[in-house]
Amino acid sequence: MNEVTKPVKDQARKSKIESYDISRSDETLHLATDLAKFIKDNKLTTTVQGKEFVNVEGWQYAGSRLGIVPIVDHVINVSTETELKYQAKVTLFDLRSGHTVGAGFAVCSNKESGKKFYQEFAIxxxxxxxxxxxxxxxxxxxxxxxxxxxxxxAEEMEYGGNQPEVKPALTVAPAATPATVAAEATPMKAVPAEPTEAPAPAIAYATAAQKEEIIRLLNHPVITRQEKTKMLLNINRLDEERANQAVAKLRKAIEDRENGESAAA
Known part of the structure; x- marks a missing residue:
C-alpha cells in the first residue's frame, strides 16, 4: 500500500530588518511609509484640535531605524518657592558615525494646565x-x-486648549459697622510652625562623558548586539556610580575576550 505523502511547505523566510541612512532622501521616504504604518498600527498619536501629533515613542522608532539614539545630558531643577520646574537637555548620538547629530531642550512645570498635582518625579x-x-x-x-x-x-502640545480663563463676577458686600467688627473680632493665637522636611538629595545621573565612553566601548567588535541593546535601553537611568561600574565591566569584558576568555558584559 502506497503511503500518501503530503508536500512539505517551505518555511516562510523572515523579512529582513532594514536600516536607513538619513543622508539619502530615497531611503528616508521609504522610512516615512514604514513609519506611518507603525504609528497607525500602534496608535502612537494624540489628536489636538482635529490634528494628529505623534507621541515620543513614534519619534524614537523613527530615530532607531536610522541608528540614532537619545542621550539625556542633564536634568536641572529650576524650581522656585511657588513652582516645581525642571529643565532637560537631550543629545542624539549616531551609532554609525559615532558623532552627536542633534540636541533638544525642554522644561516642565506644575504651573501648566493639568499638572498642578503632579509629583516631582513626574515633572x-x-x-x-x-x-x-x-x-x-x-x-x-x-x-x-x-x-x-x-x-x-504630542508632548509639546497644550491639551487643555487656549481658552481664556473666565473669572467669576465680583460681588460687593455691604460694609460692616464698627460695632459689628468689634463684636466679631477674636483674639489671635500663636500657632507653632510645622517642621519642614529636608529636600531629598538630587540624583546625580551619569554625565555625557560617561555615556559617550559607554557607547564607545559598546561599539567594540567583541561586544554582542544583545549586550549593546540591553545597555543602550538603560543608559539614561544610570547614575554616576553605576555608569563607572558599567565602564569598568565593559573594559574587563573586552580585555578578557581579546585574550580568549568568555565574559559577559
Missing amino acids: MSMAQTRAIGKAYRNILAWIIRAAGYEPTP
Missing part, C-alpha cells in the same frame, strides 16, 4: 520626555510630515 520625567521628542523633531520633522502627521511632538 522631571516629562521634561526628559519632551527633550527627547524635541531633539528628534529638530532633525526628523520632515520625515514625520512625509508620514502624514504634524511635525511637533
